[in-house]
Amino acid sequence: MEFSVIQYSKFMTLLDMLLHNLRTLHMSLEDSIKWLGEVMAETGPSHSQKNEEWNVFTIKQANAVIDYLKISLFQHYKLYEFLFYSTREEIVIGTEQVLEVVKPSGGLFPDPLEEGISFDIYSTFIETPPKLDTEMKGLDQEQGPEESQSEANTLAMDPLVGFTIKDIKAVLDQVTDDIVIGIQTEINEKLQIQEEAFNARIEKLKKA
Template sequence: MAGSSGGAGDRAQEEGQDQDTVTGEITAWNFLSETQICVLSKENIEGVQKKLEEFLNFKQLKTSLKEAVILDYYLLGFWWAKEMNFNLTQLSGFMALLNFLLENLSNKHMTVEDNVKELGRTMVGIGEPHSGKSGDLDFFSVDQAKAVISYLKISLLQHYKLYEYLFHSPREELVIGDENVIELVKSADTSSPAPLEEGLSYNIYSSFIAMPPAAELETEEIDQEYYPEEPQPEEESLKVDPLTGFTTEDVKSVLGQITNEIIGSLQTEINEKLQMQEDAYTERIDKLTKT
């Protein structure tokens, strides 16, 4: 019996040492100072976010998923505690508890079961001031402690696998941009460098982009100056009125002749068709009379 009593005493002593270790970690873990907690308590949610960025020294929120998730973790936790009307001491202790559990996950690689055990140890003795087992969070009431546990269930503990993936799974860095610099040799004859051979064919380049030599330009200017372009004979003939030299009577006479010729040919054609129809009817009549 004596040996059994001694073993129980040793276990009680070990549990007490473990409890002292946990509470010592919470106490020594000065995550945010009282001054910082006081500053945060006076800000709206946008101000709390900006202040936490400053206190946590986050500089890459737009490109770092880890920093964005951690900031969101502390921001939502602080705002929930503020809406619970926690005093400054309770706010400071709650933020230290959030940091304690997150450090267990990220640095100590604790499983969710082990981290829940650590949470239970920090809550020992709440509501029992004379039990001799009061932890470091005895400034919370029983109802507040239950609310803290419920919040942790729907925040960190419910999404524990996602937080583990965030901290312990390597991710490939995606290249979202690439910059290439190409140097072109400037031509001595032109004001701009020639394009790359891969960009344009030589025919297009020589026809529309390449500038002719200076000698050819001077020759074309001299030719235009001393030998201006003369109008072509065809262009002059197009400008002459075709009715020049004819009177009104001449035009009427020509039109009358053309009209008489057209009408005469039409009359002849009509007479021929009438004669053919008359012959056809005559033949039919003769056949009927003979029968």
């Protein structure tokens, strides 16, 4: 229709007001058609005074606008009412998955491979506790408090009790001598090999 900028603005305002009347004021189809007729006739919704701001369309343009609203909004008015008024149920589509956790050994499943599961998960949820710890706990429970106390006292005792300083020095000297002798023999062997190599080179130089 080659509308001007002001005519485009008025046309979009007219569409917005019609949707506002439908969505907020809950106007029926008859009331919306009547309201549109009043606006296009430049009388305004109150019938009391003329609405001069709508006086921007020619008769041909006004008829084109009314024809457009007839085939768009008014023809599908029930659909717009359903869109704005009716509450629709939200359909949530999902998939339930059942995961079967591997049970400890002794059941229907074999032990999982170490390559197929992380060590943290295996040690936390699947691996059974060591038998030695459970056996030791059972033995501790079977033993009386006096026996467990005596064992704790023996473990708390110093392992060097009964040895004098001379005994400890003698043991350390023996260990040191054994280590030093081994190192000295290794060094002597390496020096002898180097000495033989140097002597061979000296002989070759003399012959040359």
